[in-house]
Amino acid sequence: MSKVNKIDTISFDSYLKKNRTKIDESLVSLRFMKEVDYFLDYNKITQRKLADDIGCTEAYISQLMSGVKKINTSFINKLEKHYEVKVEFKILPKKECNYITSFANTFIQININIDDSFEALNMFSSKNSPIEYYELDTDSYTIETNG
């Protein structure tokens, strides 16, 4: 049996504060690279093969995956052209709230509140982190209003 050590949170926090903007930029890049990771996984393409296909080094792909280097449009363009895919960008409001409004035997009704025009009635709330439990693809849902 062993104990769990506590990390030195002071230096971690101070590093974060000092480099917040750069880290946030890396996170934007990583959001895209996660999609690339899924794409590679689904199509059983290795990072080595991706590098060869789009004409860059494996080290560069590795740096993109680790967030050390950030994506650029040249990378996206090469990816689209070689694999004949289209990368889509969307600008969505950040404060999007999903409310589960009622439960039934066969379905769960969810109000996707995008512009605060819905009035949340009989709202069920959860303390759980929504990101972990409800990954909603808002494109595949149609919003219905009750008159």
Place this chain on the structure above:
Amino acid sequence: MKKFNQINRDEKTVKKFVIVIEAVKVNVANKSQWNWESKCDLGEIYAIKVDNHRFYTLVCKNLGYRELYISRYGRKQTNSNDKKLIATINSISKITIQKLLE
């Protein structure tokens, strides 16, 4: 802790480590940074990957939050250290989590 100090000496590895943690927080980490390794009664075991370093991390769910306990250290997997890493990961299930009131 010794391995953290080793990472701390190099600005590049500190940066990589912090990015992994921040990416995990907002759910954008990919498998090159944060890889599922195993699960046990305590929760799921993931590896934080920073160059050759591997920090095996126990992820417990508590009231909808994910609590991360960095528990074991290992080196990048090779043919020769495969068994050792499996033993390292398996040892995480024997951990006792102590929560102390401040």
